Amino acid sequence: MEKQNKVLNIKIDTKTALPTYEQIKQALKFAILSGRLEEGDQLTSLRELALKLKVNPNTIIKVYYQLEVEGYIYSRPGAGYFVKLDHQKIPKDKCTLFKDMTKEYVFKAHQLGYEIDEIHKQISEAFPEIVTKKTNKDK
Amino acid sequence: MEKQNKVLNIKIDTKTALPTYEQIKQALKFAILSGRLEEGDQLTSLRELALKLKVNPNTIIKVYYQLEVEGYIYSRPGAGYFVKLDHQKIPKDKCTLFKDMTKEYVFKAHQLGYEIDEIHKQISEAFPEIVTKKTNKDK
């Protein structure tokens, strides 16, 4: 019933004020909401993910524990962690999250004095960069 | 000559993982980069801002100290803190901030599975809302 774990591209920025575990947690949550991780998919094992991200295993334990509490994943002792949510059932959450994100971004941009044309332009420039980076999986 | 300090509406979200001082710092940096705070404007005093935001004075000291190190403000002990505008630095910093904000937003949207068309569409919807809100100045 469960599938093999999929490769996710998680980037940790140690310079930011957001704690490491928050960054990892958010990446996993987004992967689930987006449907890239589907119901029953196995998550990368604690140790493997810790090694890959070069963080302490305790950090990953914390992330998985919190995602479990929030109902995104469940653990099967001895087997691993698995995605609990069917993303088909949660399009509303995803949509709300996206709208909120957008509002916040637009609000800040507008506050900085940018008009809508400049915003669209900047987005059009940023998007290909983001997609390209994700495609060429270096390291 | 210095002008009277202006009222800024800073909201602290204690639920977020972003530390309090970072939230305050970002709000002030935004106010300066956007031009709402002008050269020579006096910032709210350490104690007064601490009282208003219900945080410890030391937290504000940290914020002001970091903004000073970054070249946005300066202190005159006994008198207060004042905005220091470097006409070379400000537009550059503003642009960098906008680009970084955009990249982060686009990255998250893409992570959630949204394509560029949907992003543009969402922005076009959100922008008028934001602008309208700002026009009817509540409080």
Add this chain to the structure above:
Amino acid sequence: MEKQNKVLNIKIDTKTALPTYEQIKQALKFAILSGRLEEGDQLTSLRELALKLKVNPNTIIKVYYQLEVEGYIYSRPGAGYFVKLDHQKIPKDKCTLFKDMTKEYVFKAHQLGYEIDEIHKQISEAFPEIVTKKTNKDK
């Protein structure tokens, strides 16, 4: 690779008007500029140094933070603080510090009414004493 932290003999004079954190900061800066602390050396931990010098940990945090801002050290959260040597910066800073020290000393001596010959004479007397003391390392 980082090496073990080295014992530094920092003495705090509570009678002087120089703030505690400035005295500690200067002592560390001296140790770095003089080469006693080398690239990658680990500094005494915040708490340990605070205990040793009998000051509040926050005072040490301030010192380390400022030395970080000035580019002498860097922190690896969870691991400690380490010396960062910029091979361009260090000799220049050392030279500037020496010149400033000398100017201040000469200014004071001159203010006290001493002429250059008397200054040179006094220095010639003091130097051997200092060197001798350093050779017989007490403690």
Add this chain to the structure above:
Amino acid sequence: MEKQNKVLNIKIDTKTALPTYEQIKQALKFAILSGRLEEGDQLTSLRELALKLKVNPNTIIKVYYQLEVEGYIYSRPGAGYFVKLDHQKIPKDKCTLFKDMTKEYVFKAHQLGYEIDEIHKQISEAFPEIVTKKTNKDK
């Protein structure tokens, strides 16, 4: 019996960590120890000195008060402050102060890795600068 007040060249460095009042106090003390201010000389009035140094009168009050407590000056209400010490009687203090200053300077220079020749050289360079500055009293 009292003479007119003499012009002193006091420089205040607001960037240094030494408080303003300490800098002024030291300058006056040095002027007395050096003999530039002699027994019975009248000090610049509180208000005049405050204006000249662009500091708050309270700062000067503090300086004069402390110098009085330490026995360097005395006040005659309504007339002003006057030098109390005969510098002829205090050559020992002056000499000790000079020796201590020198030892401290040489110690630091040696700690930084400078040898005696470099120290003498630096002093020879600094001295003329200091003297020249004091002669051309600009501002």
Add this chain to the structure above:
DNA sequence: GTGGTCTAGACCACC
């Protein structure tokens, strides 16, 4: 009033 230094100590993130 203003900013600056410092203490005592809690609690969190990460190793």
Add this chain to the structure above:
DNA sequence: GTGGTCTAGACCACC
């Protein structure tokens, strides 16, 4: 263990 954030509050320098 390590550093980082934050509180509550005293006391000083300076306006």
